[in-house]
Amino acid sequence: MSDTKMETAAARTLNDNQPVRTYADFNSYSQRGGRLRGIARDAVIQALSIGRNIARTSGWVRFPYYHHVFDDERHGFARQLDYLRKFGEFISLDDVVGLLESGDVIDGRYFCITFDDGFKSCLTNALPILLDQGASAAFFVPTGYIGCDLEMDREKLLGFFDHAPVLMEFLNWEECREMSAAGMTIGSHTVNHARLAEFSEADACRELETSKAIIAENLGQACHHFCTPFGIPGRDYNVERDPGLAMAAGYKSMLTTERGATRRGDSPHRIRRDHTLANWGNHQLRYFLSL
Ligand SMILES: [Zn+2]
Numbered sequence: 001m002s003d004t005k006m007e008t009a010a011a012r013t014l015n016d017n018q019p020v021r022t023y024a025d026f027n028s029y030s031q032r033g034g035r036l037r038g039i040a041r042d043a044v045i046q047a048l049s050i051g052r053n054i055a056r057t058s059g060w061v062r063f064p065y066y067h068h069v070f071d072d073e074r075h076g077f078a079r080q081l082d083y084l085r086k087f088g089e090f091i092s093l094d095d096v097v098g099l100l101e102s103g104d105v106i107d108g109r110y111f112c113i114t115f116d117d118g119f120k121s122c123l124t125n126a127l128p129i130l131l132d133q134g135a136s137a138a139f140f141v142p143t144g145y146i147g148c149d150l151e152m153d154r155e156k157l158l159g160f161f162d163h164a165p166v167l168m169e170f171l172n173w174e175e176c177r178e179m180s181a182a183g184m185t186i187g188s189h190t191v192n193h194a195r196l197a198e199f200s201e202a203d204a205c206r207e208l209e210t211s212k213a214i215i216a217e218n219l220g221q222a223c224h225h226f227c228t229p230f231g232i233p234g235r236d237y238n239v240e241r242d243p244g245l246a247m248a249a250g251y252k253s254m255l256t257t258e259r260g261a262t263r264r265g266d267s268p269h270r271i272r273r274d275h276t277l278a279n280w281g282n283h284q285l286r287y288f289l290s291l
Contacts, residue, residue: 017150017151017167018167019120019150019157019167019168019169020070020166020167020168021070021071021121022070022071022072023068023070023072023073023277023278023279024072026068026070026166029161029163029164029166030163030164042281042284045283045284045287046281046283048287049283049284049286049287052286052287052290053286053290054087054088054109054285054286054289054290055087055088055109056290057261058107058108058109059105059106059107059108059109059263059264060106060109060110060261060262060263061091061096061099061106061110061111061112061261061262061263062088062109062110062111062112062261062262062274062289063111063112063113063114063255063262063271063272063273063274064080064084064111064113064114064273064274064276064285064289065113065114065115065116065255065257065273065274065275065276066113066114066115066116066126066276066277066278067115067116067117067119068115068117068119068121068122068278069121069122069125069126069129069278070121070125070278071121071125072279073125073277073278073279074125074129074278076278076279076280077125077126077129077278078129078132078133079282080276080278080280080282080285081113081129081130081133081135082133083282083285084111084285084289085133087109087111087289088108088109088110088111089108089109089110089111090110090111090112090113090133090134090135090136091110091111091112092112092136092138092183092185093112093114093138093185093187093225093253094185094224096110096112096253096262096268096271097224097225097252097253097268100262100264100266100267100268101252101268103264103265104264105264106263106264112137112138113130113135113136113137113138114137114138114139114140114227114255114273115137115138115139115140116140116189116227116229117140117141117142117145117168117170117189117193118139118140118141118142118145118146118170118171118176118189119168119169119170119171120168120169120170120171120175122139122171122179123171123175123178123179126278127179127182127184130184131182131183136183136184136185137184137185138184138185138186138187138225138227139171139176139179139184139185139186139187140187140188140189140225140226140227140255141170141171141176141186141187141188141189141215142189142190142191142192142193142211142229143188143190143191143210143211143214143215144191144192144193145157145160145170145193146170146171146172146173146176146218147170147171147172147173148170150167150169154167157169157170160193173218173219176215176218176219177218177219177220180219180221185225186215186219186223187215187223187224187225187226187227187253187255188208188211188212188215188223188225188226188227188251189211189226189227189229190207190208190211190228190229191206191207191210191211191214192207193229194207194229195229195230195236195237196228196229196236196237196238196242197234197235197236197237197238197242201241201245204238204241204242204245205245205248205249208226208245208246208249208251209249211223212226212249212250212251222250223251224250224251224252224253225251225252225253225255226246226249226251226253226254226255227254227255227256228242228246228254228255228256230257231255231256231257231258231273232256232257232258233256233258233270236257237256239270242254243267243269243270246269247269251269252268253268253269253271254268254269254270254271255271255273256270256271256272256273257273257275258270258272258273259272259273259274259275259288259291260272260274260291274288274289274291275288276288
């Protein structure tokens with residue numbers, strides 16, 4: 001981001017106590033030229049998606065993963081769930097782990113919807129649409145940000161993203177309980193949204209164990225699932241070390257951001273997921289979910 005644009009974004013955020021609620025606003029913080037690159041990339045994906053078919057194969061679970069359903073993305077998210085339903089069934093993370101642990105054949109095509117970071121729009125926008133579709137989803141929360149106050153914790157919130165001081169509103173624990181009661185899974189995304197690869201083993205363990213305990217305490221039930229922040233194997237987490245640490249901490253699964261399908265025999269501690277934006281067209285889902 002250029003200095004001028006950074007200043008504009010910062011000034012705008014500092015002058016505005018309202019958190020970001022639309023993708024249009026969120027996207028205005030992205031780097032100069034980002035939108036043009038986005039349009040060019042979309043044209044390429046549009047072309048590449050022709051002839052692709054999500055239902056070409058069977059025997060898999062795909063994990064679309066989102067961060068937000070902003071106010072101007074609600075229709076897109078509902079449309080995407082409608083679209084996915086044409087190709088497979090929605091499945092909960094607990095059921096996926098049960099399937100993988102059983103070693104049984106995965107009979108059919110399944111989608112396990114996940115959300116990272118615990119933003120407020122998970123409750124306000126995503127939850128009603130998921131319930132409407134009869135779909136459950138897993139939400140991974142960085143416990144240190146849950147319940148942060150827009151005014152008192154302002155500096156911390158503005159530091160959440162590396163690229164710009166974007167004021168995001170996070171869920172609080174009452175809302176996490178509400179989502180859990182509605183049938184959603186609440187999993188850990190560490191305490192501090194930690195890039196585990198940069199952490200010593202002791203510090204990584206602390207992030208895994210503390211967040212798990214905090215979620216259990218606030219939800220009144222055990223936390224079984226972990227999603228590693230940023231999620232690229234070898235860059236953001238230690239492939240040799242961290243799945244084992246997650247297992248030792250008592251997590252039944254560990255989710256990453258490596259793309260691809262999950263099939264029989266795959267480890268529940270290195271689950272691949274497909275990054276998805278709720279405002280994408282169906283051709284983008286068709287392209288990425290058939291890779
Ligand atoms: Zn994250």
